[in-house]
Amino acid sequence: MIRAMMAYIWPKDDALVRKRVAISLGLLAGSKVLTVCVPFLFKGAVDTMGSLTMDTPADTILTTATAMLIGYGIARASAAGFNELRNAVFAKVAHHSIRKIATNVFLHLHNLDLAFHLNKQTGALSKTIDRGSRGINFVLTAMVFNIVPTIFELALVSSILGIKCGLAFAGVSMGCVGVYAAYTLSVTQWRTKFRVYMNQAENEAGNKAVDSLINYETVKYFNNEKFEAARYDQVLKKYESASLKTSSSLAVLNFGQNAIFSTALSVIMVLAANEIAKGNMTVGDLVMVNGLLFQLSIPLGFLGSVYREVRQALLDMQAMFTLMNVDSRVNAPVNAPPLLLGPDNASIEFKNVNFEYEPGKPIFKDLSFVIPAGKNIAFVGGSGSGKSSMVRLLFRFFEPNSGKILIGGQDISEVDIDSLRKSIAVVPQDSVLFHDTIKHNIHYGNLSKSQEDVENAARMADLHDNIMGWPKKYQTQVGERGLKLSGGEKQRVAIARAILKNSPILIFDEATSSLDSITEHNILQALARATKGRTSICIAHRLSTVMDADEILVLENGQVGERGTHAELLKKNGLYARLWETQTQQF
Numbered sequence: 001m002i003r004a005m006m007a008y009i010w011p012k013d014d015a016l017v018r019k020r021v022a023i024s025l026g027l028l029a030g031s032k033v034l035t036v037c038v039p040f041l042f043k044g045a046v047d048t049m050g051s052l053t054m055d056t057p058a059d060t061i062l063t064t065a066t067a068m069l070i071g072y073g074i075a076r077a078s079a080a081g082f083n084e085l086r087n088a089v090f091a092k093v094a095h096h097s098i099r100k101i102a103t104n105v106f107l108h109l110h111n112l113d114l115a116f117h118l119n120k121q122t123g124a125l126s127k128t129i130d131r132g133s134r135g136i137n138f139v140l141t142a143m144v145f146n147i148v149p150t151i152f153e154l155a156l157v158s159s160i161l162g163i164k165c166g167l168a169f170a171g172v173s174m175g176c177v178g179v180y181a182a183y184t185l186s187v188t189q190w191r192t193k194f195r196v197y198m199n200q201a202e203n204e205a206g207n208k209a210v211d212s213l214i215n216y217e218t219v220k221y222f223n224n225e226k227f228e229a230a231r232y233d234q235v236l237k238k239y240e241s242a243s244l245k246t247s248s249s250l251a252v253l254n255f256g257q258n259a260i261f262s263t264a265l266s267v268i269m270v271l272a273a274n275e276i277a278k279g280n281m282t283v284g285d286l287v288m289v290n291g292l293l294f295q296l297s298i299p300l301g302f303l304g305s306v307y308r309e310v311r312q313a314l315l316d317m318q319a320m321f322t323l324m325n326v327d328s329r330v331n332a333p334v335n336a337p338p339l340l341l342g343p344d345n346a347s348i349e350f351k352n353v354n355f356e357y358e359p360g361k362p363i364f365k366d367l368s369f370v371i372p373a374g375k376n377i378a379f380v381g382g383s384g385s386g387k388s389s390m391v392r393l394l395f396r397f398f399e400p401n402s403g404k405i406l407i408g409g410q411d412i413s414e415v416d417i418d419s420l421r422k423s424i425a426v427v428p429q430d431s432v433l434f435h436d437t438i439k440h441n442i443h444y445g446n447l448s449k450s451q452e453d454v455e456n457a458a459r460m461a462d463l464h465d466n467i468m469g470w471p472k473k474y475q476t477q478v479g480e481r482g483l484k485l486s487g488g489e490k491q492r493v494a495i496a497r498a499i500l501k502n503s504p505i506l507i508f509d510e511a512t513s514s515l516d517s518i519t520e521h522n523i524l525q526a527l528a529r530a531t532k533g534r535t536s537i538c539i540a541h542r543l544s545t546v547m548d549a550d551e552i553l554v555l556e557n558g559q560v561g562e563r564g565t566h567a568e569l570l571k572k573n574g575l576y577a578r579l580w581e582t583q584t585q586q587f
């Protein structure tokens with residue numbers, strides 16, 4: 001992890017970042033040296049003032065003391081100035097690395113296979129990225145600007161005390177820091193579990209709230225608002241109790257730390273008083289010792305928090321790097337050639353494909369079929385017959401357990417995945433939209449196309465007139481997941497997107513299932529226009545939508561049970577004829 005972090009903080013290919021880090025370190029050293037100078041100047045001023053009774057003229061003494069006190073102020077302000085400047089200079093490094101890491105992880109997540117995403121809660125994933133990248137920032141900042149500088153200051157202070165005041169002083173200050181650190185770390189260790197419970201309860205509450213609000217309509221259908229609120233409150237109760245324990249244990253920690261430091265400070269000042277009485281030290285020395293130790297207590301006051309947060313940050317980083325190490329189960333060979341498709345060769349072939357999501361529950365058993373280029377083919381079958389799984393395999397969201405899928409005669413597992421996916425436009429069964437404008441959602445099909453192309457695609461999908469009737473027209477916000485649109489409108493957005501993508505292969509996965517008959521009729525005409533000259537697959541539950549297909553393949557028990565035109569299949573009097581009969585009877 002440290003190595004991974006160093007790559008961002010000391011990047012070989014970015015001299016500007018390295019320069020910033022070097023400047024920050026320079027400012028840090030400057031700030032600490034000035035900090036240690038402050039008590040010296042104070043001591044000087046006190047001792048000078050103490051010599052008033054001696055022979056030196058009062059004016060000279062006052063001038064010297066004044067100069068030292070002004071120096072004291074300047075040193076103090078400059079130490080703080082260096083400190084702040086250092087934070088400002090380093091902030092860019094930290095935030096830049098967070099951005100780079102978060103983008104890398106985000107891209108990596110997009111490159112993982114669908115099985116990974118189906119098994120993960122999206123909210124939890126984004127939190128992992130968020131926490132992981134913040135963790136890196138924290139560890140970087142804490143190490144470079146808190147832990148290392150405090151150790152540096154402690155070494156500086158102990159050496160000065162040892163050399164100037166004697167080993168007893170150095171011993172007491174080192175001993176005090178040792179006891180202080182041991183106490184802080186053990187109490188922090190003990191109280192960390194309260195914070196862990198607190199974070200867990202906070203997460204749980206967040207997930208509960210999101211899950212419940214996403215299911216807003218379902219909650220209403222079953223009048224379960226009170227039940228949902230009670231469940232939410234249950235988690236908040238856990239959060240409340242853990243938060244209380246966190247704050248009371250913080251009081252214990254703070255009091256103990258203060259008591260240890262105050263004891264050591266008293267002991268050291270008593271030692272100094274003895275030395276003053278013996279004539280070995282001046283009153284100025286007592287003030288200096290006090291000042292040095294007091295300054296040291298400031299960064300040490302956060303030792304517990306830093307320790308806890310660094311540990312937590314390391315765990316968060318580990319979770320994030322673990323995500324980075326998950327490999328996609330769907331990969332193309334290195335330097336895979338692109339899928340080459342012309343207008344005439346976009347044929348699709350499944351060759352003895354076996355596939356199952358869960359062992360022992362096969363979806364496809366030795367499935368084989370060929371779809372000639374340019375044909376409009378329909379897939380029908382009962383629910384669970386694998387119609388949608390076929391699209392997932394074709395799009396390489398999943399890998400078949402065995403067998404081959406060829407497009408234009410090329411094995412899709414051997415070609416570049418990006419080029420494969422560019423060749424297929426899918427209108428999914430469940431069209432989910434981005435929380436953005438309607439224009440953005442249609443444009444998403446091909447971001448390089450113009451507004452005019454977007455409008456044409458909307459026209460083809462029979463959506464343009466609806467949009468023009470809305471007050472904000474193409475700038476209308478569709479709401480989260482497209483909630484403000486009807487099922488039919490959402491599906492037409494998805495169709496418009498696919499039309500805009502303009503791929504040689506088009507797949508409609510139950511694309512007209514949420515449309516009323518009139519819209520469906522219009523859309524089927526639009527689809528007929530869009531599919532002209534392309535290989536298209538129409539997956540349908542409603543058989544009336546696929547009657548005109550060049551050929552209909554009926555999926556049964558993981559294989560193609562029957563295939564033929566509508567008329568041929570009716571004549572066969574098999575599964576298709578039975579499905580047809582049931583549906584027309586219902587009608």
Ligand SMILES: N[C@@H](CCC(=O)N[C@@H](CS)C(=O)NCC(=O)O)C(=O)O
Pocket residue numbers: 184246247250253254257300301302303304305306
């Ligand atoms: N003196 C304590 C507490 C320092 C402190 O106040 N830390 C801040 C964060 S920098 C805080 O909010 N702590 C809350 C907590 O530890 O529960 C220590 O060494 O950890």
